[in-house]
Amino acid sequence: MDDARFINVIGVIRTKFTKHEGTPIQPSTAYGALGTVKVYKHYRQALKDLEGFERIWLVYWFDRAREFSPLVRPYRDKAERGLFSTRAPSRPNPLGISAVRLTSLDLKKGLLSVEGIDVLDGTPLLDIKPYIPEFDAFPESRAGWMDASDSKESAADERFTR
Amino acid sequence: MDDARFINVIGVIRTKFTKHEGTPIQPSTAYGALGTVKVYKHYRQALKDLEGFERIWLVYWFDRAREFSPLVRPYRDKAERGLFSTRAPSRPNPLGISAVRLTSLDLKKGLLSVEGIDVLDGTPLLDIKPYIPEFDAFPESRAGWMDASDSKESAADERFTR
Numbered sequence: 001m002d003d004a005r006f007i008n009v010i011g012v013i014r015t016k017f018t019k020h021e022g023t024p025i026q027p028s029t030a031y032g033a034l035g036t037v038k039v040y041k042h043y044r045q046a047l048k049d050l051e052g053f054e055r056i057w058l059v060y061w062f063d064r065a066r067e068f069s070p071l072v073r074p075y076r077d078k079a080e081r082g083l084f085s086t087r088a089p090s091r092p093n094p095l096g097i098s099a100v101r102l103t104s105l106d107l108k109k110g111l112l113s114v115e116g117i118d119v120l121d122g123t124p125l126l127d128i129k130p131y132i133p134e135f136d137a138f139p140e141s142r143a144g145w146m147d148a149s150d151s152k153e154s155a156a157d158e159r160f161t162r
Numbered sequence: 163m164d165d166a167r168f169i170n171v172i173g174v175i176r177t178k179f180t181k182h183e184g185t186p187i188q189p190s191t192a193y194g195a196l197g198t199v200k201v202y203k204h205y206r207q208a209l210k211d212l213e214g215f216e217r218i219w220l221v222y223w224f225d226r227a228r229e230f231s232p233l234v235r236p237y238r239d240k241a242e243r244g245l246f247s248t249r250a251p252s253r254p255n256p257l258g259i260s261a262v263r264l265t266s267l268d269l270k271k272g273l274l275s276v277e278g279i280d281v282l283d284g285t286p287l288l289d290i291k292p293y294i295p296e297f298d299a300f301p302e303s304r305a306g307w308m309d310a311s312d313s314k315e316s317a318a319d320e321r322f323t324r
Binding site: 005006007008009010043044045046047048049050051052053054055056057059061068070071081082083084085086087091092093095097099124126127128129130131132133134135136137138139140141142143144145146147 | 167168169170171172205206207208209210211212213214215216217218219221223230232233243244245246247248249253254255257259261286288289290291292293294295296297298299300301302303304305306307308309
């Protein structure tokens with residue numbers, strides 16, 4: 001418990017999105033948006049066996065997000081909401097998670113091609129986890145204010161940009 | 163990009179599990195395992211509006227995990243697998259994610275009751291996100307070696323303990 005809690009950047013995510021404006025707000029609104037994930041050499045061996053998974057979780061650092069603010073106006077809503085009830089990037093720890101489709105994997109080069117990617121180009125990668133429906137898929141789960149929203153807003157603007 | 167990437171501990175997760183041995187390996191194998199999440203004062207206002215969500219993601223720090231090792235023998239398998247194809251805790255960044263059921267929320271005290279919790283007592287909390295099926299639920303997603311496993315192993319042992 002006495003260890004410093006630093007983050008190791010293990011790779012970088014490449015997309016066509018260079019600013020928040022127009023970037024998909026979630027993988028599910030990013031159909032067809034292609035990206036590549038470059039994993040640094042030291043971590044490549046750990047990619048073994050990942051090719052059988054249709055989707056992976058990317059865990060990354062929102063490096064261009066505004067600082068933490070407890071209340072935000074999220075996408076798809078007009079009201080101010082508690083930050084933890086949203087997926088906005090201006091979090092106490094700017095950690096993002098995205099379930100993306102894995103379309104190809106080059107173990108040697110540490111290159112993953114992914115589809116449905118919703119992050120800015122150059123986003124620092126922190127972890128990759130396999131997407132496992134038994135652990136991760138709860139399609140009927142009630143989703144509070146999101147369920148009540150009839151907005152189909154799917155792209156970001158600059159509201160959370162630092 | 164020049165900011166230090168430190169982690170802020172925003173709370174603590176309380177469970178009945180004090181060692182890895184016997185701890186559920188995932189929320190889905192932790193039916194009925196109750197826990198509480200204490201969110202520190204500075205972050206409590208951000209819990210607003212969370213009560214409408216049936217499930218939440220807890221993002222936490224595996225503070226008692228072994229250091230990173232690229233190949234591991236995961237639960238539910240006999241073979242050595244690439245770490246990123248597993249949910250083992252000995253990761254380059256020991257970040258865990260668990261989708262747990264939110265059963266009650268006391269905004270004022272910063273206390274959340276959760277069900278299906280699979281982490282050790284005292285685990286440092288880093289983030290809370292709403293579980294949103296549109297973004298997170300892919301029940302048909304192929305899951306590589308996990309799909310091929312007929313093991314029903316559901317509890318941990320000490321293999322990843324520091």
